[in-house]
Amino acid sequence: MKFLVLWMMAGCWCSLALGQRITGRIVDDKIQPVAFANVTLMNVKDSVSKSALTNADGQYAFTKPAPGNYKIMVSTVGFKQGSSAIISFQNKDITVPDLQLKADLKQLSDVVVTGRKPFLEQRADKLVVNVQGSILTAGATAAEVLRRVPGLRVLNDRVTMTGKSKLVIMVDGRLSQYQDMNALLRATPASSIDRIEVVSNPSAKFDAEGDAVINIIMKRKQAAGTSGTLGMDAGLNPYRLNEVAKGDKLYQRYNPSVSINHQSGKFNVFGNYSYLYRTQFEVNIIKRYNNNSFYDQRNYNPSNYGIHTYQAGADYKADSLNTIGIVVNGFNRNGSGNYQNGSIQTNQTNGSFIDAFASQNKQGNVNNNLALNLNWRHAFMKPGQSLSVDADAAHYLLKNTSNIRVYPFSGNVIHNYQRINNPVNFETLKADYVQPLSKNTKLETGAKTSFAKIDNNLLFEQNGVNDAGRTNRFIYRENINAAYANLYITYGKWDLQAGLRAEQTVANGTSNSKKVLQRNYVQFFPSLLLTRRLDSVFAITGQYSKRIGRPSYQQQNPFEVYLDPLTYTKGNPLLTPQTTHSGKLSLTYTGLPVLALSYDQISNIIVEYAPQQKTVIDANGVPRLVSFSVADNRAEAQNFSAQLNFPIKVGNVVDGYGGVITTLQRYAAIYQGGVFEAEKWSHVFFAQADIKMSSTWAAQFSAYYATPSQYEFIKAGRNSSVDAGIAKKILGNRAKISLSVSDMFFGDRTLGRIKYQDIDLHLKQYNDTRNIILAFTYNLGSKAIKPAEARTAGADEENKRVKTN
Template identity: 40%
Template sequence: MKPILFLLAFTPLTSLLAQQKDSLSSPATVLDKVTVTGKKPFLEQKADKLIVNIEGSATAAGATAFEILQKIPGVLVINEKLMVAGKGVPVIMIDGKVSQYTDIMQVLREMSATGIEKIELITNPGAKYDATGGAIINFILKHNANLGTNGSLNLNAATGIYNRATTHTDRNFYRHGEGITINHREGRFNIYTSYNFLHRNQFDYNEFDRLINSYRFFQSNYSPGYYNSHTYRAGIDFYANRKNTIGIMIRGFSRNGLNEAQNNTRQSDGVTDQPLSNFQTFNYTRAQRTNTAVNGNWKHSFDSLGNELNIDLDYSEYTFKNTSDIVNQLSNGVKYPSRQIIHNPVYLLVFKTDYTRPIGQHSKLEVGIKSGRAIINNDLGFTQNGVPDKSRSTDFKYLENINAAYASLQHTFNKWELRGGLRTEQTIATGNMQGQLILDKNYWQLFPSFLVTRKLSIQLSALVQYSKRVNRPGYLQQNPFIQYLDSLTYSKGNPLLKPEIADEYKFSLAYKNQPFFSISYNKKRDVIFDNAPNQVGNLTYTTPENLASYTNVVAELDFPIELGKKITGYGGNQAIYNHYHANYLGATYDRAKWNWLAYWQVAYKPTPAWSFEFSGYYTTALLNEFILINHMGSVNLAVQKFLWDKKAKVSLNFNDLLFSEKTSGEVIYEEVNVHFHQWNETRNIRLTLNYTFGNQKLKGARTRQTASDEETQRVKVQ
């Protein structure tokens, strides 16, 4: 099982950001046979987004997309759960659209960063974007320029470096990946395809020390496992004429793996620590995930001034199946076997159209509509000693329609830029369990937003933003079935969840188009505590609940690092304030805490062919819902060498050199008293070879936004 579940789903922080920085070479511009090559800064601050240019970064080589996210300013990783400081869980997009992959956290762990050109962090999205989520993280994949055929090959391998005695492991954990990308454009057609394979061995180790009444339960859980994953993308763009472009794209994901967890539980007297009993739980889980998505797109340009219409249609299927064989073994050797099978197919159909019309030279109007339908089937079968247990088996079917319309107006004059928008969304949802209707919702919501930018000087600009956002419950969060995690812990969903509503404000200053200073204020109501703890006898279970109001303040200060022409980089820090107020279990939870986060990245380039990068972060103790997480940090080192006239590059990375991305903390509230420690294979060494071939000036596939949005984002598979 995942560590998030073994932590009573108390979601400890496993790692927490920093950033990366490197200068990238932008596409060459040819003027009368003279090539002018510019450099992109690692960070670019635009009016509504922060752009992180990772292409060419030594630290990114051989990394996964998930590992790169851990190095973006303000992005937190709380045990497989991404958080943007003050914004909650972000929406993940790929090439301007919410990922077709439903188990997005696992997909990001398996997506190679080699194919990513840059990442956009949009903290206050406007009316054009779906209202769900507090922020948007958009991965822009690499695309090339001009006619011809080109491609790239990528090979990478990594291994962990651990003391087996102190980490309680029994083997080395390694991974290797291979990938290829090919693009061909001729005449009116552009064809592109990519494929990536990853084999990964991994582990999680957790310790929990619980006080329940007058007893103490100490649990250790070691979960080694492996998986093989395949990702692919293929598409064709047809440029019918200067005004019309038609595209079809298919992308998919397939993963299978095995996890072997061993849980040891020792019960003792809570005062004297005298041993009373002990038992073991063995959990062998075979997991299969598949995702196939098809997109059709038509773009029509009415003129050359930007008056255009985009229409998208998406269909995707996602299948998740887990088979867990669980054996509880008492100290006398008696075994109690059980089996848990989860089958979760998801079907999504989304239509979207957007229209953009310039108004004069200084204004622009954007309007659009969207409609999406989701069909979710959740089947849980449970057997005890080979006999079906209907009391623990469930069949939950969920149907949802989200309809939306928006309008946005942008106007610039003198040194000002103004943007305002309004979005309305209708949510229709029903849920049936065992043939009985247990969920029935139908409501409309309005989401205003505005942005004001003022140029204070040639190099300095100021920005004020506001947006209203919503965080709808995930599909499985509303599924009331019970999932057993170990002999003392289980979780279940809540069909009565309401959406979170947030009001988000931000003031920022940018210097030379770089982030410099910002302060944000965020207020949420009906906050969903994803893992609200409950104690029933010796059993602990968690369930999502609308429990609290949440107030967050973030003050950020960033600065460049420049020492001569060969040493560049940046540093930054954030002061973060979190305050939760909730009435739960007959008592009031009212807790607030400040934490300080520092991050840095420095690049040294002694020659054009060599580069060295040093990055890291440190955070003081922080508060996340009921969890108080202790301080932690990480330092990383990377070396990169270009070969063969820069057609190839070799990178060597050392991640988490001090093995300090270990999580520890506590949950203490009413009858719940838990202390925990958790770590996994964060320390590793990676070797990567990337080779490009063909015409590197080929015009690649269009970067376009397709119809699917938050529907896929909200399928949270455990």
């Protein structure tokens, strides 16, 4: 019944806009789309007009105008006004030729832009989520924003995508400032994000790594004169933590930030700085059943950290065709944690006490990361022909220490000490070339080479004595060489994008000076995207891509990294890449997604949470049942997914969207001498609405509910979240103050169970997802009249594969 109602709502939405239209596109002097320009349809006879805003692709549309003669008038910040020739409309669809605007180089003073980007935009090859104008992003982190993106979920503090096995996260197309992308997302202020691009079937231009790509585009201004932004966010997070006997607790955060941009003549200089201080917690409850014993293990992990994030750069426009630039990114994190564990073993039959112990893991970590990008952009005299070159170098340093004390019910205290020293170095060189072949055809080619060296040095001591079985040094080197070609063709109502990418991977690893892996292989990755425009508002798109999922550096590392005496993770140097074939068919309406069907076939899956358990004898001679996970790839999977979206609109007051995603997940694996098979239907319901209360007051509401699902060996339980916020513009619309509450009912928790052979393990994990945040921003100087050019640096793939957890 729910699906029938959703289909009826979507049908009503689509039927409202059927009819004749006048459509077209606004471009600049480089034939690039001009987004959010004011477009007026002016009747030549009586001057009666309609108005609209262009979307991110520069497109506009006017529905059912009266028959007559019209002119298209365009105005937007940074360009001179433009107009079209007279067009005659007689109740038949008309596509107006591209209207090209000329730049207005005069510096403008205070300008108020009233157009607002839609939260969701479906483009031919990706879904764009515009988070910049969202009230709920104020004071949040990037990870908290991703929880609100349809189809994305956060499982065990790791971002996942419905129906996808391996998700790749990029930031600004550049080197990230941190090795572990999930840790980076938890530490990056969301107020610095402009938009998020979700690419479910990446083309050959992307590195072949990953089934799907999330590209987070950070804010950056490029304007004549001097401009900037000041910001301050603060939050309080109250919790009652009775499950770990901690009672009422209060956590907090604050985040001052500043950005500045100055453009004069041929030079543009920019920089930004942000400091985030946060106290937080994580609770992990693990219940295990084995041989008539019940193990109740409860972890409470309070921590705090301070993060300095900074960026500085400059562009020099040597002439009208050449621009060179330099960008430096830095990220410094200092943090500490006091991980507390209590474990009790009882008899399942009568509940009698068998054993117990407590442990404390005091952790400290320091991350000092620095990345440099040099770039050159050359535009040829022929419109659309261009060459871009990027050189990247980065040095990351992770230091982590753990002092683990185990307090048994009887016997001596056991003192374990673990230290990880992990320097990482990258160098990449990348070039991309675009050659128009005709008015409707262009060829894009490129090449890339990358080099990485990761030195993982782990020291493990027990009671002051070096444990040779756990102490290890793993050195990993990798070189990836790639080349690709993409062909774009437009023919009538058809759009075609066909590509092929070739990648050579050369990798070797040594553990304690002994070679444990060596690989050298070449693979080819085709991609295809075909769009058929049914009319001026509807289009159907079909996509196919082949992708690779390489094991991360840490997944190949044979270290045993301990959380507490009963839980650890271990790498596997014998891992091999997984391969995914993906297909997708989607229907869009005026650029917005309506219905999408997708299917993924994954072979040789890298299972990150392959469970094992064994009994070990501790330093006091007491046997203990230990659970651990080892990455393995002996599984196959099929994922089918269907997504339906519909609008939520009430006059000019409420504007939003809602939808449902239904997924069938199938896993099959030969593991530990047995066969694991799982099949599960799951559903995610989501909605978001913007409420315009006045010209200065606005509110926003967001919610989702996810039914139980299957994730590798984990049968995950339901979770949900409800967020709300209110904002007001002040000080002549130069400033904004907002108050928001995320996960107000504290339903965003991870529940799960692993039951395989003699393993019967129940999981419950939650952290400080409920936050009350007050945020203030103030805009300085003149408004931008020239948008920054999009850039893609060369080291995306290597960075996203370096992980630490």
